[in-house]
Amino acid sequence: MRPLYLLLFCFTFSLANAQWRWYNPQKTDIPVIQNQGWTNEIGKTYVRLPNRAEQAVRPIVWELSRNSSGLSIHFYSNAPRIKVRYTVSGPLNMPHMPSTGVSGVDMYCKDENGKSHFCYGGYSFGDTIQYFYNITEKSPLHSHGYEYSLYLPLYNSVQWMEIGVPDSCELTFIPVFQEKPIVLYGTSVSQGACASRPAMAWSTIMQRSLEYPLINLGFSGNGRLEQGVLQFITEIDARLYILDCLPNIYGKTEPEIIRLVCDAVHQIRETRNTPILLIDHAGCSNADTDSSMFNAYTQKNISQHKAFDQLIKEGVKDIFYLSHDELDLPSDGWVDYVHPSDYGMEAQSRAIEKKVREILKLPVGKLSTTTPVTQRREPHNYEWQARHQDILALSQKETPKAVILGNSITHFWGGEPIGPRRNGTDSWNKVMRKEGFHNMGFGFDRIENVLWRIYHDELSGFEAQKIVLMIGTNNVDINSDNDIIEGLRFLLSAIRERQPKAAIKVVGILPRKDREARIKQLNEQINKMVDKESCIYIDAGVALLGKDGKIDESLFSDGVHPNEEGYRLIAPAIASF
Template sequence: MKHSLGILAVLLWSSVQIFAQTDWYNPFGKGEIPVQGRCWNEEIGAKYHRLPDRAEKVVRKALWDLSCQSAGLYIKFKTNASKIQVKYTVTSGFSMPHMPATGVSGVDLYMKDADGQALWCAGKYSFGDTVRYTYDNLTYRRQSDKGNEFCLYLPLYNGVNLMEIGVPAGSHFEFAAPSKKKPVVIYGTSIAQGACASRPGMAWTNILQRKLDFPVVNLGFSGNGRLEEEFFRLLAETDASLFVIDCMPNMTEDDRVGLIADRMAKGIRILREKSQAPILLVEHDGYMGYRVSDAERSRFEKTNEQLRLCYQELKQKVDGLYYMTFEELGLSMDSQVDGVHATDLGMFQYAEAYSRKIAKILFP
């Protein structure tokens, strides 16, 4: 009896071990680097950065540091596992006072279902020396024996190191190669980078990526999207299907409003030397406190007036120039957390406005 109980214990232990075993996959393990949502993919290589190393000598330090955050990067893979784990380390603080850790430092997973629709997966998470996300009980309508395609969005306001994706041992797992389509390339501010989405999938650039089912590149840099010549030179290297220039929220300071016309004219010229892709200029979305403050209203109205004048002049000379107004963006009064940065409600409204506008330009 004791003997057979012993054997039973060993058998139980072995099966627990088998069930507990996880195969871990590193996106930088071997083969083509599967990171999407960035240009210079091969040049950047095995880092979750958004600019190639040589850019460090070209752009201001503040912008370079922000470019090492993984905003807008995403990785697609196919698996038939009903459990997916993600673990990684981050390079700075987990959260900000107006943005939770799940948005600043979390990942976010969507499954493409049998109809090709992106469906959100709710994960359990813990933030520590290693950040861990676990997605359990994934059972819904598999596309094939190899499973469904998943899209994992990376943190919006943190750098990522040492990331691995785990599935129960023996499950099918393969990374998807990056899309060959020319991306929508977005140059912008904190709002474009993703502040203050509650989770990465809710940054408007990522919502747009899902809505259009089209590659989108996030070059939003917090307070540092300032229409600078050196950045336009980098932008001109990219093979975009469309450029979005959404920098006005960084151009409202008294000493910057006067720079808009010159910088934009120079920037558009630099882009047009290399690319004939459509360029969409976007007005300031407004400080949502402006309804109670003439001073706040005046700041963004002055900025938008400059952009409008500049657009009217440029469109005489430049083909493929488009324009989106404050009214077209259409953010509602409660779309921001602090009068500047969008919440998930604002991000949703942003994405609606952008997808309407961009679909008309790209798929007329």
């Protein structure tokens, strides 16, 4: 009976595995491991420093750089179930940090409106670690799949990993994002101690909110502002450097700390003009009951702030400071004397993100129209993130003289990057291309989606002569007039911040079938707001109306999008100013 039992077991096991398709991120044609520096060197391994660093940094720093803290893998999948299996090289947990944080993974999904959702996964820890996810949330677009982010272990080294979906389902890895990263150099807290799971490290919480790549170079007990590490950091063309090393600077006098901090900033400034943020020691849980602990971190903070003042007097530009008082960690926000709990990580992330948004000029309002967010409402037509990356690449290749920002009405007009369809090729080529316009329209975009794109560099790195904004029609059915007006005002401020020399024209929302009266009233308000903002307003859509104030359906393909003749009528008014 035993041979028969074994045969039956093997057959069942084989059948179960045959029902799953497994994907290995290290066996892709292009790098897909996010939040790494030096992707060309290490983009298919789960480490944080390139091999040449082994001879340039201390052995313990090199060893810690093998941990995958901050790394993530993004993918699309329409699977109702997802499995992750992998092995690690180190101990699964620590006395003050659970296996789920030290060695676990964490998965989030985004719905079609860009809202992020935590995905709980059952798990088992052993020689091979396994996570199991059931995706039961339904939406109209679920058959086309969600966008997933899988965050890797904070304090362990991943040897190999596979992501599995049922054989009838699909999984597509998202290539490494090409936007400039934030680079964090810090301590065990920066690395993620003592978060209960990877996505609860303060740096990852902030990364999920800002949605910039963030390279985590936190080295437990060994973030010491060392020249060897800083040399590698300066190789990265970052949008911001964060130095959070004070807790690991031991046995130094005030003059020594001042010199260490100043030398670190000067070393970065030798090659980079990127903003630098210095962060105070966040303090200790027992500072109120142990005066020696209070005095130790307070003196470090005093010393670093004196270094900051000295740098300012020297004329060093674009350096910023986040104080202990601004961090303001709650008394219950610790696991031990210095490492935050998830509660503390949340508080620290909020404080640092607030400062980062001030530095990078990324304000967020209280309305949905003033909150930057991605979307994926038309994956059957195009991939929103892929188009964003294509636009960034095109702007680097061919500097835009003029830009038009919008939704599908713009996207499907014409020009490059090529959209899924072109409804007005002739007028685009004769009018818009002649004026040098780049098409930055995205199908089904709303005001808040354009805000995200502006915050993510679509108007950065060049000086445009003209910018046309034609957005808002997809907000009409879900937002009040006031929300739309304030969203457009907020958006114009973001545009002006990045393109101060450009002439800016706002096109009134084009008329829509059965919405003509509402849109006419709304455009009157938009006109008044635009005038106060010292921009140009044009109601190009009047050319698409009949004498009865209703749309001329012969000028539309579907009651919303103009056809070739409709685009021909509105193109001159939009392009010329």
